[in-house]
Amino acid sequence: MATEGQAHPISVYLKIWILLFVLSVFSYMVDFYQLQGWLRWSLILIFMFLKAGFIMAIFMHMVWERMALVVALLSPMVAVLVFIAIMGYESEYTQNSRDLFFDDGKPDKVWAVPHGAHKSDHNDGSHSTGEAH
Amino acid sequence: MNDTSSTSIKPLPDGMDGLTHDWASDQRAFKGVPWGKAMMWIFLLSDTFIFSIFLISYMTARWSTVVPWPNTSEVFSLTVAGVSVPLLLIAIMTFILITSSGTMAMAVRSGYQKKRKQTAILLLITAILGTSFVGMQAFEWTKLIMEGVRPWENPFGAPQFGSVFFMVTGFHGFHVSIGVLFLFINARKVWRGDYDTGKRGFFTWQKGRYEIVEALGLYWHFVDLVWVFIFAFFYLW
Numbered sequence: 001m002a003t004e005g006q007a008h009p010i011s012v013y014l015k016i017w018i019l020l021f022v023l024s025v026f027s028y029m030v031d032f033y034q035l036q037g038w039l040r041w042s043l044i045l046i047f048m049f050l051k052a053g054f055i056m057a058i059f060m061h062m063v064w065e066r067m068a069l070v071v072a073l074l075s076p077m078v079a080v081l082v083f084i085a086i087m088g089y090e091s092e093y094t095q096n097s098r099d100l101f102f103d104d105g106k107p108d109k110v111w112a113v114p115h116g117a118h119k120s121d122h123n124d125g126s127h128s129t130g131e132a133h
Numbered sequence: 134m135n136d137t138s139s140t141s142i143k144p145l146p147d148g149m150d151g152l153t154h155d156w157a158s159d160q161r162a163f164k165g166v167p168w169g170k171a172m173m174w175i176f177l178l179s180d181t182f183i184f185s186i187f188l189i190s191y192m193t194a195r196w197s198t199v200v201p202w203p204n205t206s207e208v209f210s211l212t213v214a215g216v217s218v219p220l221l222l223i224a225i226m227t228f229i230l231i232t233s234s235g236t237m238a239m240a241v242r243s244g245y246q247k248k249r250k251q252t253a254i255l256l257l258i259t260a261i262l263g264t265s266f267v268g269m270q271a272f273e274w275t276k277l278i279m280e281g282v283r284p285w286e287n288p289f290g291a292p293q294f295g296s297v298f299f300m301v302t303g304f305h306g307f308h309v310s311i312g313v314l315f316l317f318i319n320a321r322k323v324w325r326g327d328y329d330t331g332k333r334g335f336f337t338w339q340k341g342r343y344e345i346v347e348a349l350g351l352y353w354h355f356v357d358l359v360w361v362f363i364f365a366f367f368y369l370w
Contacts, residue, residue: 006347007245017235024231028224031206031369041370048365052358059238059354061347067148068155069163069171073178080185087193094197102199 006061016058023051169339173348177355180308184359187301188366194293203289205368209273223368226269227360230309233262234357237350244323244346252346253324259353260316263309270306274299301363308356312349319349 027047030040057063062070145164146154156162163171195202211221240255277298281288284296322328327341334341 006241008242010239010242013235013238013242017231017238020231020234021228024224024227027365027369028220028227031220034206044365044369048361051361055234055354055358055361059234059357060351065166066145066155066164067152069166069174071152072162073174076178076182080182080189083185083189084192087189088196091193091196094193095199098197098199 006064008061008064012058016054019054020051023047023054027051167342167344167348169344169348170351173351177351180355180359184301184304184362187304188362191297191301191367194297195291198291198293200291202291203287203294205370208277208289209368220368222269222273223364226266227364229262229266229269230357230360233259233266234354236262237353241347241350244328244343247329247343249323249326249329252343253320256316256320256323256346256349260313260320263313263316263353267306267309267313270302270309274302297367301367305356305359305363308359312353312356315349316353319346 024047027044030043030047035043062073145151155164161168163174166174206219209223210217210219212218213221236255236259240252240259243251243255282295282298284299286292287295322332322334322341323346326332327334328343328345331340331342333339
């Protein structure tokens, strides 16, 4: 039992601790200086993954664990990534639908579907404005 | 727990060979890991899925809404001495949680060195830092509720903002609260010397061991880990 413990020099923890502080300051600065667009998103993600990686690797001792445990814990994350991709696609579709049909009552936009096949059937009536809601 | 390496004469292989060897052997797969720690890891894996689903539902709500999402930089700003500082409270909460993670890591370390008092004090500091985190979150909730944020509406923009905020931060805050509770319980047990004498726990009736501190540490670091993702995706994005 005595050999099963995780014993590491305290300097490792202190270094990671300081590093996490610095990375948190950096990610806070992203907001403080109001960086926008791709620069903002990529910086947020980089700092986030660095912080998460250091916490898992050092504080949670993952780099010192055997591969059987590491693989068992990290491989299910593929399912999470697949779910993110599915729901990203789904939300894109939902937003496009809402843009098309939840309009603020402008008929031309409501009926601006790519096919345009049923345009003449409905666009003459005034009720199309109300139908959008 | 039995010694795992006594049945095999050769030393355990590492890397890919180690992976197949460990899983193929008719014993336990997670060698050199106390069962409590392995179970904690499995629990944290399931918890990862819960928080992933929360954040994915947040992503779906935010990407599919046609109403502008509230500007979190302004919603969570605090006015200090007449100056509005964006995300000030959230930044302080982040630093407190990281600090508590550091003290927790050191508590695990002193636990394995059987330094009873040092471990108990570090656990106590971690618990107090965790309590202050929950306190700040309660303040933040109160502030937002006073400003009219509800799970179904808010004055800043997309109505889903409120439900996502209360659900995600509420579930995380609940995790922190449970962690604080167990930190206090374990600090008391360590201080009393339960993990030196092997005194049995009042609930599980398992013998007290310093490995328990590491399992608790894993939970606490996980809470910090989740906050890293919430901070990035909910507050900064």
